[in-house]
Amino acid sequence: EVQLVQSGAEVKKPGESLKISCQGSEDTFTGYWIGWVRQMPGKGLEWMGIIFPGDSDTKYSPSFQGQVTISADKSSRTAYLQWSSLRASDTAMYYCARRGGSRGFYYFDQWGQGTLVTVSS
Amino acid sequence: DIQMTQSPSSLSASVGDRVTITCRASQRINNYLNWYQQRPGKAPNLLIYAASTLQSGVPSRFSGSGSGTDFTLTISSLQPEDFATYYCQQSYSVPRTFGHGTKVEIK
Numbered sequence: 001e002v003q004l005v006q007s008g009a010e011v012k013k014p015g016e017s018l019k020i021s022c023q024g025s026e027d028t029f030t031g032y033w034i035g036w037v038r039q040m041p042g043k044g045l046e047w048m049g050i051i052f053p054g055d056s057d058t059k060y061s062p063s064f065q066g067q068v069t070i071s072a073d074k075s076s077r078t079a080y081l082q083w084s085s086l087r088a089s090d091t092a093m094y095y096c097a098r099r100g101g102s103r104g105f106y107y108f109d110q111w112g113q114g115t116l117v118t119v120s121s
Numbered sequence: 122d123i124q125m126t127q128s129p130s131s132l133s134a135s136v137g138d139r140v141t142i143t144c145r146a147s148q149r150i151n152n153y154l155n156w157y158q159q160r161p162g163k164a165p166n167l168l169i170y171a172a173s174t175l176q177s178g179v180p181s182r183f184s185g186s187g188s189g190t191d192f193t194l195t196i197s198s199l200q201p202e203d204f205a206t207y208y209c210q211q212s213y214s215v216p217r218t219f220g221h222g223t224k225v226e227i228k
Contacts, residue, residue: 047218
């Protein structure tokens with residue numbers, strides 16, 4: 001069974017940088033796209049972007065383009081989400097998830113446990 | 122971006138009730154529509170994809186229907202573990218946007 005294990009909770013100050021991670025448990029990690037989803041406190045799910053670790057092809061939501069960077073290291077089966085300068089509004093739970101499906105019928109069928117990022121002065 | 126509008130935003134129901142949640146897309150998305158359940162403090166869990174296909178392991182009391190712009194998720198007989206928030210998501214185009222969620226609470 002594919003499992004996605006995310007890095008632990010972070011508490012940062014505005015303006016600091018951060019990189020959180022999501023590691024897959026199987027070699028098949030590189031055969032799938034891995035996405036990131038934001039959930040602000042008490043709010044709904046927001047699709048941020050997605051990466052194919054095999055060749056690092058990446059797609060961003062316009063809402064997050066330029067605000068975060070999604071990357072991956074296929075050798076360690078790890079995807080990353082990073083910020084160069086955090087804001088208080090980045091405070092949220094961030095989930096990674098594996099994209100399953102085919103022929104356009106795509107969905108997130110495996111999820112990480114979430115990484116809580118708190119940005120506060 | 123395609124906007125996904127869910128209704129209601131919350132509802133109260135009793136164990137055994139039939140519950141229906143609707144999701145409307147801002148443009149036609151054929152049947153590229155997923156449903157997720159999120160229990161408090163947990164990651165979301167896929168229930169249905171392609172509008173009506175039940176994900177493996179999901180109880181048969183969950184069903185989905187619709188095509189084009191209008192979709193429904195139905196729980197035929199609400200169970201205690203079904204009290205959660207439900208989200209629709211379109212997979213027609215990037216960004217693959219979610220609805221704002223429907224919280225199902227205990228009456």
